[in-house]
Amino acid sequence: MLRGTPFHARTAPLCQAQNWRRWAGYLAASSYELTHEREYYAVRTSAALFDVSPLHKYLIRGSDAERLLNRVVTRDVTKCAVRQVMYTTWCDEAGKAMDDGTLQRLDEDVFRLTTNLPNLRWLSDSSAGLRVTVDDVSDSTAALALQGPNSREILKNISDAELDELKFFRLTYARVGDIPVTISRTGYTGDLGYEIWVDSQHAVRLWDVLLDSGERYGITPAGILALDVARIEAGLLLPGVDYIPAHRAIIDSRKSSPFELGLGWTVKLEKGPFVGRAALLDEWRRGPAWQLKGLEIQWGSLEAVYREFGLPPELPSFAWRTSVPVYVHRRQIGYATSGCWSPTLKKYIALAHLRSAYAAQGGEVAMEVTVEHERKRALARVVDTPFFEPERKRA
Amino acid sequence: MGAAKRYDAVIIGGGHNGLVNAAYLARAGKRVLVLERRHVLGGSTVTEEIYPGFKYSVLSYVVSLLRPEIIRELELPKHGLEILPLESTLTPLPDGDYLVRWADHDQTRRELYRHSPRDADTYDDFGKLMYQLAFAVKPILGIVPPDPTSLSPRDLLSLARIGKHFQNLGAEQFYALCKLLTMSSADFLDEWFEYEPLKATMSASGIIGTFLGPRSPGTAYVLLHHYMGEIDGVFRAWGFPRGGAGAVADAIAAAAGRLGAEIRTEAAVQQVIVKNGRAVGVALDSGEEIRARKVVSAVDPKLTFLKLVEPRELPSDFVDAIRRYKIRGSSGKVNLALDDLPNLTCLPGRGPHLRGAISISPSIGYLERAYDDAKYGNFSRRPYMDIIIPSMIDPGMAPPGKHVMSIFVQYAPFALEGGWNDERREAFGDVVIDTLSEYAPNLKDLILHRWVVTPWDMQEEYGLTEGNIFHGELALHQLLFMRPAPRWADYRTPLKNLYQCGSGTHPGGGISGTSGRLAALEMLRDS
Numbered sequence: 045m046l047r048g049t050p051f052h053a054r055t056a057p058l059c060q061a062q063n064w065r066r067w068a069g070y071l072a073a074s075s076y077e078l079t080h081e082r083e084y085y086a087v088r089t090s091a092a093l094f095d096v097s098p099l100h101k102y103l104i105r106g107s108d109a110e111r112l113l114n115r116v117v118t119r120d121v122t123k124c125a126v127r128q129v130m131y132t133t134w135c136d137e138a139g140k141a142m143d144d145g146t147l148q149r150l151d152e153d154v155f156r157l158t159t160n161l162p163n164l165r166w167l168s169d170s171s172a173g174l175r176v177t178v179d180d181v182s183d184s185t186a187a188l189a190l191q192g193p194n195s196r197e198i199l200k201n202i203s204d205a206e207l208d209e210l211k212f213f214r215l216t217y218a219r220v221g222d223i224p225v226t227i228s229r230t231g232y233t234g235d236l237g238y239e240i241w242v243d244s245q246h247a248v249r250l251w252d253v254l255l256d257s258g259e260r261y262g263i264t265p266a267g268i269l270a271l272d273v274a275r276i277e278a279g280l281l282l283p284g285v286d287y288i289p290a291h292r293a294i295i296d297s298r299k300s301s302p303f304e305l306g307l308g309w310t311v312k313l314e315k316g317p318f319v320g321r322a323a324l325l326d327e328w329r330r331g332p333a334w335q336l337k338g339l340e341i342q343w344g345s346l347e348a349v350y351r352e353f354g355l356p357p358e359l360p361s362f363a364w365r366t367s368v369p370v371y372v373h374r375r376q377i378g379y380a381t382s383g384c385w386s387p388t389l390k391k392y393i394a395l396a397h398l399r400s401a402y403a404a405q406g407g408e409v410a411m412e413v414t415v416e417h418e419r420k421r422a423l424a425r426v427v428d429t430p431f432f433e434p435e436r437k438r439a
Numbered sequence: 440m441g442a443a444k445r446y447d448a449v450i451i452g453g454g455h456n457g458l459v460n461a462a463y464l465a466r467a468g469k470r471v472l473v474l475e476r477r478h479v480l481g482g483s484t485v486t487e488e489i490y491p492g493f494k495y496s497v498l499s500y501v502v503s504l505l506r507p508e509i510i511r512e513l514e515l516p517k518h519g520l521e522i523l524p525l526e527s528t529l530t531p532l533p534d535g536d537y538l539v540r541w542a543d544h545d546q547t548r549r550e551l552y553r554h555s556p557r558d559a560d561t562y563d564d565f566g567k568l569m570y571q572l573a574f575a576v577k578p579i580l581g582i583v584p585p586d587p588t589s590l591s592p593r594d595l596l597s598l599a600r601i602g603k604h605f606q607n608l609g610a611e612q613f614y615a616l617c618k619l620l621t622m623s624s625a626d627f628l629d630e631w632f633e634y635e636p637l638k639a640t641m642s643a644s645g646i647i648g649t650f651l652g653p654r655s656p657g658t659a660y661v662l663l664h665h666y667m668g669e670i671d672g673v674f675r676a677w678g679f680p681r682g683g684a685g686a687v688a689d690a691i692a693a694a695a696g697r698l699g700a701e702i703r704t705e706a707a708v709q710q711v712i713v714k715n716g717r718a719v720g721v722a723l724d725s726g727e728e729i730r731a732r733k734v735v736s737a738v739d740p741k742l743t744f745l746k747l748v749e750p751r752e753l754p755s756d757f758v759d760a761i762r763r764y765k766i767r768g769s770s771g772k773v774n775l776a777l778d779d780l781p782n783l784t785c786l787p788g789r790g791p792h793l794r795g796a797i798s799i800s801p802s803i804g805y806l807e808r809a810y811d812d813a814k815y816g817n818f819s820r821r822p823y824m825d826i827i828i829p830s831m832i833d834p835g836m837a838p839p840g841k842h843v844m845s846i847f848v849q850y851a852p853f854a855l856e857g858g859w860n861d862e863r864r865e866a867f868g869d870v871v872i873d874t875l876s877e878y879a880p881n882l883k884d885l886i887l888h889r890w891v892v893t894p895w896d897m898q899e900e901y902g903l904t905e906g907n908i909f910h911g912e913l914a915l916h917q918l919l920f921m922r923p924a925p926r927w928a929d930y931r932t933p934l935k936n937l938y939q940c941g942s943g944t945h946p947g948g949g950i951s952g953t954s955g956r957l958a959a960l961e962m963l964r965d966s
């Protein structure tokens with residue numbers, strides 16, 4: 045009884061690989077083709093079309109909508125202009141990240157929050173006494189992400205939106221034919237790209253128009269496997285993989301604060317009271333115990349490890365999502381949570397939680413690699429993320 | 440004859456705890472003998488073919504608390520124990536709708552969301568909290584409960600260990616635990632959920648085997664027991680035993696036998712023989728006397744200390760405590776042999792929902808009203824029921840294409856106004872079938888045979904005083920170091936060489952085997 049998204053009637057026949065995975069109770073294509081490679085390259089060279097409808101979406105309306113959100117999320121919502129989008133986290137009272145997502149200001153008193161986990165109860169509980177309603181519009185709002193250098197041209201051809209004027213993390217209302225849509229310049233790939241929000245009843249028609257006119261520009265339906273590589277290159281976190289959302293953690297040590305996740309820039313301590321502020325202020329004074337950083341595994345070192353067995357380096361063809369120990373000398377000082385071979389950068393990269401003392405940019409650590417059933421270590425350099433950030437993303 | 444032999448221990452009662460006890464003693468090289476009054480082993484954990492071809496799991500039917508260490512140490516899988524998954528819980532509703540909680544997280548979330556988007560979110564948070572609490576409390580269930588008033592090094596050490604364990608519990612969880620210990624299950628669940636059928640179905644696990652309603656304080660704690668089963672569920676210890684509950688007893692008996700224990704059925708103990716203030720053996724109904732260095736009782740505390748032992752052999756304050764021990768029976772059981780599967784109005788036809796539990800618990804009010812009837816001496820006119828169709832899980836329980844149904848019913852008070860008799864038993868059975876037929880209209884046409892067990896039958900046939908399914912209610916005032924009486928919670932008794940190992944001792948009822956095992960370990964310490 046897993047559900048298809050509003051695009052399922054179109055995505056199902058396209059999914060040659062019959063390779064589906066679960067995403068928030070929906071079926072999501074892992075890849076459409078038998079391998080995900082071409083889908084990945086579409087993100088970086090033409091345009092990839094992702095069905096991101098399984099995201100949870102909440103509509104927050106009312107004269108106190110801004111107050112509610114400002115009380116809940118870490119960003120300063122009063123600074124969010126109408127038609128602006130903010131990436132933000134939100135925390136529990138202990139200042140540990142519960143989730144992250146994008147907040148769209150659709151109008152003065154209307155916001156849409158997209159989240160990875162269900163947040164309805166959390167939002168409604170926090171809205172006690174405020175003039176605000178919170179509606180779960182996850183099922184009624186379908187969403188597509190069109191990502192890649194050609195995404196703008198494709199959308200310009202089919203819609204009346206002024207896309208040349210639309211800046212990074214802004215949104216606009218438009219029509220595709222007679223279909224009303226919201227287009228935001230956002231995405232999960234670190235590339236030029238847009239997300240298109242549409243009433244579920246128009247989903248299939250929108251898909252058809254996009255594929256039809258996008259064909260000349262190389263539009264390519266793409267699945268989660270391609271997305272995963274792109275988002276690691278972009279240094280974007282996946283809750284449940286790169287960190288455990290506070291509400292899901294059985295023990296406290298599994299939780300992470302935004303500072304520990306490299307998301308300190310989303311925490312606006314000066315904005316006044318919000319959930320978790322006191323704890324975050326404390327942590328800001330002390331400095332975080334952990335930091336989430338990029339690792340670039342050193343090719344020479346990797347080669348040496350494999351050469352011991354008479355092999356050239358063998359790299360996973362997918363992004364991996366497991367916890368891998370990271371060392372300095374004999375001591376484990378952290379763990380990587382996801383990694384992949386970056387086809388664009390030609391580097392083996394990973395996202396890792398490192399104890400702050402070892403997290404300085406340029407530092408050298410060692411990541412565990414398993415070669416021929418034996419645990420080995422390859423040297424890696426600590427770097428800031430994103431690994432990959434093309435100019436076109438913001439241009 | 441037996442009288443000539445001398446055993447290290449003789450065990451009164453061949454229920455699963457008596458058998459576990461025997462197995463552990465035999466494993467330590469002791470010569471032991473189990474004496475069971477009935478013609479079959481198992482006690483409350485029994486499968487009987489009362490109607491040819493159909494196997495009834497007559498009383499208990501789900502395994503959730505059977506200790507993993509017992510499964511391991513007695514090698515029960517090798518001796519035939521197989522536990523099959525029982526994955527969903529369906530609550531049919533009078534208006535034709537339903538609530539199902541499936542094994543799959545996403546599917547359950549969807550279903551909850553259909554009724555209450557808020558509860559769908561809450562369900563995971565609640566589950567996490569209960570998991571944390573169950574994890575914290577569980578170790579206490581596996582050890583001899585320390586007495587907080589005692590200054591013995593052993594008690595103090597054990598208390599300190601428990602204290603340390605609780606330190607790992609966050610403040611928030613600790614407060615929640617305090618609430619669990621004092622609140623009613625209805626009030627506790629009200630703090631979390633809004634959808635009535637969900638609250639009612641969850642609260643039902645708090646009232647099973649008690650003479651309390653969902654709004655009675657103290658019932659919240661029993662909710663935890665459910666989640667303890669879930670922790671073990673990871674190791675697949677939760678479900679329906681292949682062959683019915685009796686298969687659990689059979690596996691333990693086989694293990695005990697293999698270890699050298701002797702087991703006799705149709706051997707009812709009439710009296711514990713006492714010489715010079717020590718238990719030295721037992722006398723059977725048949726007049727036969729059996730000598731043993733130690734006597735262990737696996738029957739309930741009232742039976743043990745008020746019937747099998749002369750009260751004058753025991754201190755009077757102890758006898759008083761046992762007299763005050765609450766053992767009011769409140770449950771009945773109806774077993775059916777069916778020609779075909781029932782057709783539920785809410786989910787017609789066959790389907791996976793018939794492989795799980797079906798709970799008749801549409802609202803808290805419904806459950807509380809069912810209790811009201813019992814409070815005033817009647818069986819519920821519209822009872823709470825927990826139903827499974829064992830033949831859907833293990834086809835071997837019935838001939839091909841036919842089915843058996845196990846219906847656990849509350850409330851059926853032992854102290855029925857006017858008393859139980861054949862007529863009242865059948866009237867009770869009719870109420871159960873009538874109520875269930877409202878949800879499964881074809882049920883009556885399918886019944887080939889019906890076997891109703893009242894609390895009176897549980898006492899008379901199965902040796903459960905007042906028909907209490909747990910050898911005494913699982914209420915806080917008679918748990919842990921208070922079970923069955925203060926100072927005698929370590930499986931010893933005031934009578935030297937007499938021990939106790941039934942569900943009337945810590946940690947209490949349910950197919951867990953803990954009492955039998957811990958009692959054996961204590962006895963071995965003494966010898």
Ligand SMILES: Cc1cc2nc3c(=O)[nH]c(=O)nc-3n(C[C@H](O)[C@H](O)[C@H](O)COP(=O)(O)OP(=O)(O)OC[C@H]3O[C@@H](n4cnc5c(N)ncnc54)[C@H](O)[C@@H]3O)c2cc1C
Pocket residue numbers: 451452453454455456457474475476477480481482483484497498499500501502503504706707708709737738770771772847897900901902903907908909910940941942943947948949950951
């Ligand atoms: C209707 C019902 C449903 C239940 N459902 C479940 C369930 O689904 N899951 C669960 O975990 N638990 C359930 N339970 C509880 C569980 O079955 C019991 O707590 C457990 O089986 C008790 O085991 P025991 O060995 O302690 O005692 P018992 O099983 O009661 O064993 C005592 C034995 O002593 C024998 N005996 C009595 N008097 C004498 C005598 N004078 N001489 C010799 N032998 C004697 C009896 O015949 C019996 O065999 C249920 C109980 C009942 C009654």
